[in-house]
Amino acid sequence: MEHAVSVSPWVSLAYLVAGVCFILALRGLSSPVTSQRGNRFGMIGMAIAVITTLATHVPEADSPDVAHFMVPDWISIGEILAAIAIGAAIGLVTARRIAMTAMPQLVAAFHSLVGLAAVLVAAAAFLNPLAFGIAQVIRPIYGPDLVNILPVSRIEMALGVAIGAITFSGSVIAFLKLNGNMSGKPILLPGRHVINLGLLAGILGLIGYFLTDQSPWVFWTITVLSFVIGFLLIVPIGGADMPVVVSMLNSYSGWAAAAMGFTLHNTAMIVTGALVGSSGAILSYIMCRAMNRSFISVIAGGFGGDSGGGAAAAATDRPWKRGSAEDAAFLMQQAEQVVIVPGYGMAVAQAQHALREMGDKLKEHGVRVKYAIHPVAGRMPGHMNVLLAEANVPYDEVFELEDINSEFAQTDVAFVIGANDVTNPAAKTDKSSPIYGMPVLDVEKAKTVLFIKRSMGGVGYAGVDNELFYRDNTMMLLADAKKMVEEIVKSID
Amino acid sequence: MDFISILSIFVLACFVGYYVVWSVTPALHTPLMAVTNAISSVIIVGALIASAAVGLGSGGATSKWLGLLAVVLASINIFGGFAVTARMLAMYKKKVR
Numbered sequence: 001m002e003h004a005v006s007v008s009p010w011v012s013l014a015y016l017v018a019g020v021c022f023i024l025a026l027r028g029l030s031s032p033v034t035s036q037r038g039n040r041f042g043m044i045g046m047a048i049a050v051i052t053t054l055a056t057h058v059p060e061a062d063s064p065d066v067a068h069f070m071v072p073d074w075i076s077i078g079e080i081l082a083a084i085a086i087g088a089a090i091g092l093v094t095a096r097r098i099a100m101t102a103m104p105q106l107v108a109a110f111h112s113l114v115g116l117a118a119v120l121v122a123a124a125a126f127l128n129p130l131a132f133g134i135a136q137v138i139r140p141i142y143g144p145d146l147v148n149i150l151p152v153s154r155i156e157m158a159l160g161v162a163i164g165a166i167t168f169s170g171s172v173i174a175f176l177k178l179n180g181n182m183s184g185k186p187i188l189l190p191g192r193h194v195i196n197l198g199l200l201a202g203i204l205g206l207i208g209y210f211l212t213d214q215s216p217w218v219f220w221t222i223t224v225l226s227f228v229i230g231f232l233l234i235v236p237i238g239g240a241d242m243p244v245v246v247s248m249l250n251s252y253s254g255w256a257a258a259a260m261g262f263t264l265h266n267t268a269m270i271v272t273g274a275l276v277g278s279s280g281a282i283l284s285y286i287m288c289r290a291m292n293r294s295f296i297s298v299i300a301g302g303f304g305g306d307s308g309g310g311a312a313a314a315a316t317d318r319p320w321k322r323g324s325a326e327d328a329a330f331l332m333q334q335a336e337q338v339v340i341v342p343g344y345g346m347a348v349a350q351a352q353h354a355l356r357e358m359g360d361k362l363k364e365h366g367v368r369v370k371y372a373i374h375p376v377a378g379r380m381p382g383h384m385n386v387l388l389a390e391a392n393v394p395y396d397e398v399f400e401l402e403d404i405n406s407e408f409a410q411t412d413v414a415f416v417i418g419a420n421d422v423t424n425p426a427a428k429t430d431k432s433s434p435i436y437g438m439p440v441l442d443v444e445k446a447k448t449v450l451f452i453k454r455s456m457g458g459v460g461y462a463g464v465d466n467e468l469f470y471r472d473n474t475m476m477l478l479a480d481a482k483k484m485v486e487e488i489v490k491s492i493d
Numbered sequence: 494m495d496f497i498s499i500l501s502i503f504v505l506a507c508f509v510g511y512y513v514v515w516s517v518t519p520a521l522h523t524p525l526m527a528v529t530n531a532i533s534s535v536i537i538v539g540a541l542i543a544s545a546a547v548g549l550g551s552g553g554a555t556s557k558w559l560g561l562l563a564v565v566l567a568s569i570n571i572f573g574g575f576a577v578t579a580r581m582l583a584m585y586k587k588k589v590r
Contacts, residue, residue: 272532
């Protein structure tokens with residue numbers, strides 16, 4: 001294989017070092033203690049990759065007179081630096097301003113940018129393959145020179161543009177749903193599976209055909225079809241499945257980077273793509289397992305709207321107990337251990353700061369306060385942990401499902417705020433329930449369950465009534481989550 | 494580099510990724526997504542190559558502008574991604590005893 005740009009071993013080595021830095025960046029996240037150092041490794045790796053590329057690809061001015069001396073094209077260099085500066089300004093301002101509750105939207109928006117960047121790079125490589133060293137020039141005896149893109153590069157480029165386009169349009173839809181610009185309810189098109197499979201077959205067929213014919217129409221049709229399929233794949237997926245979708249798009253953005261890394265023969269891109277790709281895949285798997293749903297059924301869509309108001313108006317004629325903020329304050333002050341179970345409702349009500357205040361007050365009364373987090377609480381993996389950290393809850397008071405589930409039996413009060421399905425005992429007992437088999441927090445084993453909820457009418461995302469409401473040891477606190485917690489804080493003396 | 498060497502790097506990196514990501518504590522899954530998002534913007538390397546190339550073939554000019562646009566998008570991600578990750582990680586504190 002011949003390359004227009006000869007690669008020095010030092011350059012390859014620099015990209016390899018960048019790749020290793022990225023591995024260390026993820027490794028650092030194994031504990032909050034090492035995480036900040038990890039993030040710095042990531043930045044160093046990125047700086048190495050960018051500087052190496054800038055230094056080895058200095059734009060050259062067209063100056064035929066001094067063929068052997070490189071004259072830098074300062075205008076192009078200026079344009080590139082300006083592009084980086086514009087991106088940096090937008091990125092830094094966004095990162096500083098974004099509310100922690102809006103993190104799922106932000107991540108979805110960032111994924112869409114990676115996807116679009118991959119599409120643009122693939123298109124640039126297609127239009128100017130010689131600059132990327134992925135083409136051969138054939139000089140026929142008659143007629144103009146032909147620029148032939150290498151067959152392997154055609155496949156890699158086509159895969160890169162396809163995955164990038166799917167990531168882009170999918171993430172845009174995910175962003176609109178998470179940001180509330182679009183209903184979280186699944187939108188089901190008739191015959192969508194047939195359409196999607198047809199589109200997928202079309203894309204794969206065209207990628208194969210691209211090997212024999214590098215005409216622009218093939219490349220652009222692949223791009224357009226991929227945009228369409230990305231859109232169609234995410235539209236039918238409901239709000240409750242968003243943690244899986246966000247993780248999945250994370251994975252796709254990695255595979256897109258890896259595909260472009262193959263095209264450019266760049267170690268840093270391949271290593272990063274593989275890391276990000278597997279990271280997203282593992283997160284999707286963890287999310288699916290936490291909901292006891294198969295990946296295929298999530299992709300097929302149609303599960304979980306934004307407000308499951310429709311489902312059988314919940315059997316509200318069954319007896320249940322209502323409590324007040326004073327009752328709740330009294331019960332918790334007397335307790336030895338209180339376990340707080342937050343869910344998406346806490347994020348919506350922005351109740352995390354009030355909640356931490358409540359925790360502090362309880363601790364002053366000698367109560368042991370712990371937080372129990374279900375893996376799919378919230379709209380993205382680890383969403384609740386970030387919100388609690390923002391409210392200054394120490395991370396060693398926050399526990400994962402498997403670490404705390406055995407403790408509910410020794411807990412005096414389980415305080416459920418904004419969570420529903422993840423506490424439903426029906427998941428363990430009722431085989432006919434749609435959430436049967438899903439791992440849940442055993443809150444009903446606590447002596448008392450305090451359950452904050454707006455009203456008795458609504459049901460969780462899965463559209464099932466929660467058995468927990470009608471138990472003897474459950475007290476319902478019907479109010480806005482933040483207001484209720486603030487009132488409880490006032491009532492604790 | 495031939496295709497097989499590249500494929501070897503890729504496959505081995507997938508395994509590294511698999512084990513490294515499983516060791517990430519679930520409490521840091523949101524920062525994990527933010528930082529993976531930032532590093533996947535290493536795609537900027539391709540964007541820089543495209544924007545630095547000049548005068549090669551008829552598609553050269555378009556290619557350059559597409560590259561520059563990709564540089565902007567990837568930079569948003571790199572700076573935004575690392576900054577928001579740093580902001581989140583700074584919030585994770587231990588209990589003050």
